[in-house]
Amino acid sequence: MRLSLERFGFGGGLHDPDAGDATTAGRVRRLAWWMLLEACGERRLALVVEAAFRRPDGPPNGPEATMVRLLAQLDRLVTIELPRLVRAVRVETTQRSEAMWAPRGGRVDALATVRASPATPPKAWMVRRVERRVETPVNLFAAAIVRAATEHVRGVGELYLRWRLAPPELVVGAGVALHRFLRDHPLGRLELSPSDDPERHRGAAARRGIEFARISSLIDWWDNLRDTDLTALHEVGQDGAFSEISAGAAYELAVAMGLLCALGLRLAWAPTPDATDWLRFVGRRGSVVVRLGVADRYGISRRMTATLERSGAGKPTTWLIEARLCRSAEVGPHWAYLGARALQAGGGTRALLITPDAVAAPWTSQVRCAAFPSGSDAPALVQGWQALLDDEGAIAAIE
DSSP: OOEEGGGGOGGGSTTOOOOSOHHHHHHHHHHHHHHHHHHHHSTTTTTTEEOOOOOTTSOSOSHHHHHHHHHHHHHHIIIIIHHHHHHHOOOEEEEEEEEESSOOSSEEOHHHHHHHOOSSSOSSEEEEEEEEEOOOHHHHHHHHHHHHHHHHHHHHHHHHHHTTOOOOHHHHHHHHHHHHHHHHSGGGGSOOOTTOOGGGGHHHHHTTTHHHHTTHHHHHHHHHHHHSOOHHHHHHTTTTTTTTSOHHHHHHHHHHHHHHHHHHHHSEEOOOTTOSSEEEEEOSSEEEEEEEEEOOTTSOSOOEEEEEEEEESSOOEEEEEEEOOOOGGGHHHHHHHHHHHHHHHOTTEEEEEEESSOOOOOOOSSEEEEEOOTTOOHHHHHHHHHHHHHHHTSSTTTO
């Protein structure tokens, strides 16, 4: 299941005219970047949300697509590759015999003892020892990959701190898993320098044939990580993200991601493999379905930012959610349009109009205006959604 955000037509089109000045546009794109990092770094949503906004003539190679791929790689490392590596590691065994006056640390080889010392009792005992050797070419290659991955994860965590964000669950979890693996597994005791390039060991490991094939999945993961160019992430800061879409579209994206994060903190996400445009969150007494980029039945008017449909305990209710990067003086037409859409949808439908500034728009039972400032940070936006959902009574009845 994937929610490809570029499919949902945020902004009514990826190149809507920007609202406000360049400073506002920069703040909005920074907020969208933060919120995408929050949504993709949250463990339960990590494999759902992806962004590949692209220029008409170019590939999806922006920083947002790079970060989504990187976080997916970290999830694969923790959930698949490290457990598989534990089962795949093999050691070499060798046997050697040693003459000892008092046998210890092995098994006495009676035949070899008689041959070496036919006297009775023997002057020396031949003791056979079995030694296990972990330092094989394949194991050195695997250990070097794990150590290099540790450095990559540390670098990603430093990027989050540079962006003044707390590293998310996926990054922290990957760091903890790698630390425990190197602490508890024999590969962690192999002597390798922190800067040892895994590629130095690839050739010798490849000559081991079957043993090399046992770690093919880890090697594939490593090659994919090496192909993920982190340069864009180091250079982007926050203002260079989402340059391919309008500031209005970026504001909608930030608000939509904030809604998903807020719901993920309160309810359990229920994976639905065949869903491509909606998410379902469940509580003890009901569920909520979120749809992004919802068009009207005729496909004529602008797509809604999102809809939220609650079922279960309490009266089934639908919220139409529209986020618009507009000035307070421009809210009137949007409020009227939302009210008409809510009335058209029938009873049990409400509407939320979200703008950067507090708006003194008329209030009815169908429409409510809320302000999520464009200069917010990710935690503030998520907290704002939590408070708004509580005020609306959207999820309290089903938690």
